[in-house]
Amino acid sequence: MNRYSTARHWATLEYPEILKRLARYADFSGGQALALELEPVFDIREATERLSLTTEARALLKAHADFALGGVMDIRLLAEQAKRGVTLQPSGFLEIRSTLLGAGRIRSTLTRLETQFPSLADIAWRMESLPGLSDVIAKVLDDGGEIRDHASVELAKIRRELRSAQDRVQDRLRRIIGSSQVAPYLQEALITRRDGRYVIPVQANFKAHISGIVHDRSSSGATLFMEPAPVIELNNALRELRLAEEEEIIRLLRELTARVGAAADEITHTLAALAELDLNLARARYAEVSFATAPELVPIPVIPPASENGNLHPGTVVRLLGARHPLIDSEKVVPVNIDVSGDTHVLVITGPNTGGKTVSLKTIGLLTLMAFAGMHIPVDEGSQLSCFDRVVADIGDEQSIEQSLSTFSSHLTNILSFLDDVDHRSLVLVDELGAGTDPAEGAALARALLEALRQRRCMVMVATHFPELKLYAHNTPGVRNASMEFDVETLAPTYRLNIGLPGRSNAFAIARRLGMPESIVKQAQGMISGEELRAEDMLNDLHTLRIQEVEARDEARQARMEADTLRRELRERLAGIEQERRALLNEAQEQAEAQIVTLRSELRSLRTKMMLTPMSGAKAALDDVEEALGDVDPAIALPEPLVADLLAEPEDVPELALAAGDTVKLLSFGVQGTVLAIDGDEIAVQAGAIRTRVGRNDIEIIRHVETSKAAFEGLSLPRRAASPGVQIDLRGQRVDDALHELDRYLDEAAMAFLPWVRVVHGKGTGKLRREVRRYLDTHPLVSSHEVAPLNEGGEGATVARLVSAR
Numbered sequence: 001m002n003r004y005s006t007a008r009h010w011a012t013l014e015y016p017e018i019l020k021r022l023a024r025y026a027d028f029s030g031g032q033a034l035a036l037e038l039e040p041v042f043d044i045r046e047a048t049e050r051l052s053l054t055t056e057a058r059a060l061l062k063a064h065a066d067f068a069l070g071g072v073m074d075i076r077l078l079a080e081q082a083k084r085g086v087t088l089q090p091s092g093f094l095e096i097r098s099t100l101l102g103a104g105r106i107r108s109t110l111t112r113l114e115t116q117f118p119s120l121a122d123i124a125w126r127m128e129s130l131p132g133l134s135d136v137i138a139k140v141l142d143d144g145g146e147i148r149d150h151a152s153v154e155l156a157k158i159r160r161e162l163r164s165a166q167d168r169v170q171d172r173l174r175r176i177i178g179s180s181q182v183a184p185y186l187q188e189a190l191i192t193r194r195d196g197r198y199v200i201p202v203q204a205n206f207k208a209h210i211s212g213i214v215h216d217r218s219s220s221g222a223t224l225f226m227e228p229a230p231v232i233e234l235n236n237a238l239r240e241l242r243l244a245e246e247e248e249i250i251r252l253l254r255e256l257t258a259r260v261g262a263a264a265d266e267i268t269h270t271l272a273a274l275a276e277l278d279l280n281l282a283r284a285r286y287a288e289v290s291f292a293t294a295p296e297l298v299p300i301p302v303i304p305p306a307s308e309n310g311n312l313h314p315g316t317v318v319r320l321l322g323a324r325h326p327l328i329d330s331e332k333v334v335p336v337n338i339d340v341s342g343d344t345h346v347l348v349i350t351g352p353n354t355g356g357k358t359v360s361l362k363t364i365g366l367l368t369l370m371a372f373a374g375m376h377i378p379v380d381e382g383s384q385l386s387c388f389d390r391v392v393a394d395i396g397d398e399q400s401i402e403q404s405l406s407t408f409s410s411h412l413t414n415i416l417s418f419l420d421d422v423d424h425r426s427l428v429l430v431d432e433l434g435a436g437t438d439p440a441e442g443a444a445l446a447r448a449l450l451e452a453l454r455q456r457r458c459m460v461m462v463a464t465h466f467p468e469l470k471l472y473a474h475n476t477p478g479v480r481n482a483s484m485e486f487d488v489e490t491l492a493p494t495y496r497l498n499i500g501l502p503g504r505s506n507a508f509a510i511a512r513r514l515g516m517p518e519s520i521v522k523q524a525q526g527m528i529s530g531e532e533l534r535a536e537d538m539l540n541d542l543h544t545l546r547i548q549e550v551e552a553r554d555e556a557r558q559a560r561m562e563a564d565t566l567r568r569e570l571r572e573r574l575a576g577i578e579q580e581r582r583a584l585l586n587e588a589q590e591q592a593e594a595q596i597v598t599l600r601s602e603l604r605s606l607r608t609k610m611m612l613t614p615m616s617g618a619k620a621a622l623d624d625v626e627e628a629l630g631d632v633d634p635a636i637a638l639p640e641p642l643v644a645d646l647l648a649e650p651e652d653v654p655e656l657a658l659a660a661g662d663t664v665k666l667l668s669f670g671v672q673g674t675v676l677a678i679d680g681d682e683i684a685v686q687a688g689a690i691r692t693r694v695g696r697n698d699i700e701i702i703r704h705v706e707t708s709k710a711a712f713e714g715l716s717l718p719r720r721a722a723s724p725g726v727q728i729d730l731r732g733q734r735v736d737d738a739l740h741e742l743d744r745y746l747d748e749a750a751m752a753f754l755p756w757v758r759v760v761h762g763k764g765t766g767k768l769r770r771e772v773r774r775y776l777d778t779h780p781l782v783s784s785h786e787v788a789p790l791n792e793g794g795e796g797a798t799v800a801r802l803v804s805a806r
Contacts, residue, residue, distance in 0.1 A: 009391065009392050009393050009418075010040075010369060010391075012393045012394075012395050012396060013362055013365040013366045013369060013391075013393050013395070013429075014327060014362065014366060015040075015366060015369050015370075017327055018326060018327070018366065018369075018370060018375075019035055019036050019037075019038055020036070021286065021326075021327075022035045022038070022282055022283065022286050022375070023035040023036050023282070025281075025282040025283075025285040025286050026278050026279065026281075026282040027068055027069035027070075027072065027278050027281065027282075028069055028072050028073055028074055028274070028275075028278060029073070029074040030072075030074040030076070030271055030272075030274060030275030030278060031069070031274075031275050031277075031278025031279050031281070031282055032278075033074075033275070034275050034276065034278070034279040035279055035282055038279070038373050038374075039373065040368075040369045040370075040372035040373045040391075041372055041373070042372060042387065042388060042389040042390065043387070044297050044299050044387035047297055047371070047372045047374065047387060048297050049119075049374075050373065050374025051294045051295075051297070051371070051374055051376070052119060053119050053120070053280045053283075053374065054280060054283040054284055054287060054294065054374055054375065054376055055294055055376070056117050056118075056119050056120055056280075057120065057280040057281050057283065057284035058284040058287060058288065058376075059116075059117065060113075060116075060117050060120060060281075060284070061281065061284055061285065061288070063116070064109075067109070067281075068281075069102060069106065069274060069277070069278055069281070070102060071098040071099065071101060071102035072098075072099050072102040072103065072106075072274055072278075073095045073098065073099050074271065074275075075092075075095050075096050075099050075267060075271065076267070076268055076271050078092045078095065078096060078260070079096075079260060079261075079263075079264040079267040079268055079271075080264065080268075082257045082258075082260035082261035082264060083261040083264035084261075085257070085261065086257070087250070087253050087254050087257050088253065088256070088257050088260065089253075090141050090145035090146070090147070090253070091145055093137045093140075093141055093145075093253075093256055093260070094137075094141060094143075094145050096133075096137065096260060096267070097133075097134050097137040097138060097141075099270075099271070099274075100129055100130050100131075100133060100134045100267075100270070101129070101134055102274075103127045103128070103129050103270050103273075103274060104127075104129030104131065104134075106124060106127065106274070106277070107124045107125070107127045107129060109124075110123075110124035111124055111125060120277065120280065123273050123276055123277050123280075124273070124277070126269060126270070126272075126273040127270045127273045127274065128263075128266040128267070128269065128270045129270075130263055130266060130267070130270075133259055133260065133263055136256065136259055137256060139151065140252055140256060147249050147252065151252050152248065152252060154248050155245065155248045155249070155252070158241060158244050158245050158248060159245065161241055162238070162241040162242065162245060165234065165237055165238045165241055166238060168234055169198050169231055169234045169235060169238055170191060170198065172230060172231050172234060173191045173198055173200060173228070173231055174191070176200065176228050176230065176231075177189045177190075177191070177200055182200075182210060182228075184206075185202055185203055185206035185209050185210060186200060186201060186202060186203065187201040187202065187203050187222070187223045188201055192225065194215040194216045194225045195215055195216075196239060196242065197215060197227055197235045197238075197239065198227070198231065198235060198238075199215050199216070199225040199226055199227045200225070200226060200228065201218075201223045201224070201225055202223070202224045202225075202226045203222065203223065203224075204217070204221060204222055204223060204224050207224050207226065210226055210228060211228065211229040212226040212227050212228040212229045212232070213226065213227045213229075213232065214226050215227055280374075283374060283375050283376070286375065287375065287376035290326060290330075290376070290377075290378045291330075291378060292375070292376035292377050292378045292379070293376055293377070293379055293380065293381055293383065294376050295320075295367075295371050295376075295377060295379060295383040295384060295385050296382075296383070296384045296385070297371065297384075297385055297386075297387050298316075298317055298384050298385065298386045298387065299386075299387060300314070300315065300316055300386050300387060300388070300424070300425050301314075301315040303315070303424050303457065307477070309477045310477045310478075311343055311477035311478040312345070312454060312455065312457045312477075312478055313342075313343055313344070313345045313457075313478050314345060314424035314425075314457040314458075314459070315386075316345060316386035316388070316424070316425075316427075316459045317340070317341040317384050317385070317386050318338060318339075318340045318341070318364060318368075318384075318385060318386070318427070318459060318461075319338070319339045319340070319341055319382070319383055319384040319385075320336075320337070320338040320339075320363075320364065320367060320377075320379050320383050320385075321337055321339070321379055321380040321381075321382055321383050322335040322336075322337065322379055322380035323335060323336050323337070323338055323363050323364070323367060323377075323378070323379045323383070324363070324378040324379070325359055325362065325363045325366070326366065326367075326370070326377070326378055327366075328359070334356070334494070334495035334496060335380075336356075336360055336363065336495070336496065336497040337497065337499075338360070338363075338364055338497060338499070339499060340459065340461070340480075340499075341384075343477070343478060344478060344479070344480040345454075345457070345458070345459050345460065345478050346450065346453070346454050346458075346459075346460045346461075346462075346473070346476075346478055346479040346480070347460070347461045347462070347479075347480055347482050347499070348450075348462055348464060348469050348470065348472070348473040348479060348480070348481055348482065348502075349361075349461065349462065349463045349464070349482045349483065349484065349497070349503075350463075350464060350465065350469070350470060350481070350482075350483050350484075350502050350503030351483045351484030351485075351486065351493070351503035352484070352486050352493060352503070354493060355484035355485075355486060355493035355495065355503075356484045356493055356495035356496075356497070357431070357463035357484055358395060358396070358431050358463060359495070360463075360484070360497055361393070361395055361429045361430075361431055361461060361463055362393075362395060362429075364427075364429060364461060365391055365393050365395075365427070365429045367379065367385075368385055368388065368391055368427060369391060371385055372387070386459070388425055388426060388427045388459070389425045389426070390418075390421070390422060390425065390426040390427070391426075391427045391429075392418045392421075392422060392426065392427070392428055392429070393428075393429040393430075394411055394414045394415050394429070394430045394431065395429060395430070395431040396431065407435070407436040408435070408436030408437040408442070411432070411435070411436065412445075415430065415449065419449075419452065419453075422453070422456055422458050423456055423457065423458065424456070424457035424458065426456075426458045426459065427458070427459045427461075428453055428458045428459065428460045428461070429460075429461050429462075430460070430461075430462040430463070431462075431463045432463060432464065432465070433446040433449065433450065433462045433463070433464050433466075433469075434446025434447075434449070434464070434466060435464075435465070439466070442466070443466040443468040443469070444468075446462075446464060446466055446468075446469060447466075447468060447469060447472050450462060450469065450472065450479075451472075451476075454476070454478060454479065470502040470503075473502070474502070480499065480500065481499075481500065481501060481502040482497060482498060482499045482500070482501070482502075483497075483498050483501050483502055483503035484496070484497060484498075484503060485497075485498060486503075508521055508524065508525060511524075658675065658678060658683070658696070658699075658701060659675065659678075660675050660676060660677060660678065661674065661675060662674070662675045662701055662702075663675075663701075663702045663755060664683075664685060664699040664700060664701055664702055665699065665700045665702050666685060666687060666692075666694060666698065666699060667698050667699065667700060671687050672687065672702060673685040673686055673687030673692075674686050674687075681695055681696045682694075682695065682696075683695070683696060683699060685699070727757070727758040727759075727760060727797075728741065728742060728745045728757060728758070728759055728760065729760040730742065730759060730760060730761050730768060730772065731760060731761065731762045731768075733768075735767060735768055735771050738761075738768060738771075738772070739771065739772070739775050742759060742772065742775065743779075745757060746779060746781050746782065746800070746802070747781070749802060755801060755802060756799050756800060756801045756802060757799070757800045757802065758788055758797050758798075758799050758800075759772055759776075759797055759798045759799075759800060760796070760797045761796060761797065761798065762796045769796065769798075772798060773785065773798060776798065776800050779800075781802055782800045782801065782802060783801050783802065784800075784801045785798050785799060785800040785801065786798070786799055787799075
């Protein structure tokens with residue numbers, strides 16, 4: 001089958017009208033051209049890829065509603081002209097720059113979203129933004145298309161001289177028109193231009209009074225535009241500068257043209273990618289306004305052998321659920337369900353004229369072509385199409401006056417043109433098969449042609465008025481009747497397709513509705529054989545049963561929709577309740593955390609108070625702790641071991657045996673010292689540079705060697721010195737983080753009754769050193785601090801001495 005025949009079949013199905021509508025949704029002419037030239041592909045892999053691209057484009061537009069090919073223009077002709085050396089105009093360069101910038105933005109956006117839209121990103125990767133070319137154009141031209149003064153050094157120089165020359169000419173002319181010798185002869189005192197030269201308007205009667213050159217005259221002839229002799233040379237110099245400016249501009253435009261010509265191939269490839277992307281976006285937008293879905297494309301299986309009953313079904317399928325003709329107003333179109341699968345591959349549709357048979361055939365063919373072109377089609381979810389490799393149609397009045405062919409001859413010629421080419425991979429659509437000739441002969445030819453198509457195992461759908469084809473469909477394996485509904489009450493078609501039931505004539509019922517006397521109707525019925533009347537009565541019963549089935553199905557569908565609505569409402573209510581519950585829990589958690597923070601602050605203060613309080617006052621401090629705990633919200637569950645430890649009686653604390661090395665407080669002097677030796681009730685103590693001996697009752701243990709060592713070994717501190725103190729390295733930390741870490745170390749060191757903490761903060765007078773010392777000045781656990789000597793590593797540090805109660 002040649003290309004002309006194929007295009008004629010597509011035109012019969014009004015496929016070109018679909019392409020015109022599709023082109024309206026493209027952003028620029030490149031995409032519009034692709035849309036108008038879009039052809040279906042009868043390869044399942046390529047057709048599926050096209051549908052997937054449309055699906056991806058719809059998802060992109062849903063996620064980024066403002067995505068568009070803004071600023072992009074079809075500059076392929078400009079690139080081709082530049083490649084041939086044709087100097088481009090400034091407007092052309094602006095179009096090139098705008099398109100390249102747009103391509104750069106699109107490429108950047110889609111490649112960034114590659115994980116979400118991989119197929120569209122593949123198209124974007126083929127785009128070249130050519131930033132170097134865009135920058136050169138912007139350097140030479142401003143946004144209005146004017147050549148910039150600094151486009152080149154030579155142009156900048158020429159324009160400086162040009163402005164100076166213009167000023168000289170205008171100054172000289174202002175003096176001339178202001179002089180008393182010239183002013184009386186002027187039509188008015190102004191300076192204007194003619195042919196690029198500055199002139200003044202002189203009254204025609206007085207031209208002899210002014211020496212100069214006449215360049216123009218007014219329409220009335222009363223005014224002459226003269227160039228006074230004193231400015232002729234100045235105007236000549238100005239003209240020369242303008243010519244030099246034009247030459248420099250031409251040189252710059254030629255250079256830009258050469259740059260564009262060198263990048264012509266990249267520009268052409270970029271425009272091809274932009275046009276392809278635009279086509280996919282147009283398909284996506286058209287699908288959205290058509291409320292379309294992507295059908296499932298089903299591969300055609302290896303042709304199976306004929307079944308035992310003679311069924312020649314090739315395994316193809318046409319399942320279009322809720323199909324709507326895309327060229328009929330969406331408010332008026334009636335959806336049809338077309339399910340030709342299973343054991344059926346030939347469908348015979350009967351029914352009254354203007355009942356929708358032709359529209360149903362066109363809907364099937366047109367939606368098939370659209371799907372193979374990558375367009376989503378106006379059908380419901382679950383629709384399927386076999387990937388036919390040929391769609392042929394004989395629909396409408398094909399009468400040809402030019403070829404002296406009747407309607408019958410024209411239809412028959414068209415069918416014969418494809419009869420030898422169709423096979424099990426073809427979809428054949430025929431309207432009014434065998435019409436336009438003697439009914440008996442036409443019915444015989446129609447039946448023979450239908451049988452020939454069945455033998456070729458095509459997927460065939462025909463519309464007819466011949467009752468003989470109803471019997472053929474009823475008796476032939478693989479062939480099935482279908483009919484268009486007709487409402488006898490309103491005498492109007494419903495445009496619904498019923499598969500499985502042949503159409504009724506409804507002639508007698510219509511005659512009665514229109515008021516024909518009953519006697520005439522009965523007389524007419526008596527002229528029909530009893531077998532035909534029984535068959536008609538059987539059809540009436542079948543139609544009644546079908547109507548009841550449809551009504552029951554509609555009721556079930558309505559009940560299901562109501563149940564779905566109720567389920568959705570309940571789900572939304574449950575989601576709202578769950579959201580409220582989480583909000584309440586979050587609020588309670590925030591309140592609890594706030595109370596915990598307050599509690600921790602109070603416990604720290606009480607702990608400091610305990611450490612500064614003699615053992616005899618520990619009971620009162622613990623009472624304070626208990627009282628503080630009593631103020632905590634009962635909803636906050638504190639760890640039981642913590643509560644037990646806090647509420648333990650002081651009697652539970654074991655007495656510590658005095659030993660050499662212990663730190664003690666000399667009660668008589670109020671100073672601290674270290675135990676050197678124990679001689680009965682007399683204790684030798686070193687307090688600074690003073691060594692003294694005091695009684696046992698005159699000292700209070702502040703730190704016990706074994707206790708501090710054991711407590712220190714239990715701490716999870718990353719650094720510790722061999723001495724009873726501990727070291728923390730804050731170098732390299734942010735100030736806030738460092739102070740937080742220091743606070744934690746001071747707490748743990750105090751709880752372990754360590755005497756000091758060495759804080760390494762680095763040398764110099766940096767911010768960290770200042771903030772550490774300011775923090776130590778105000779900390780309740782620090783009694784004093786001093787600069788520590790540098791160690792071998794040269795680390796700057798401060799030693800903080802801690803307050804202790806033992």
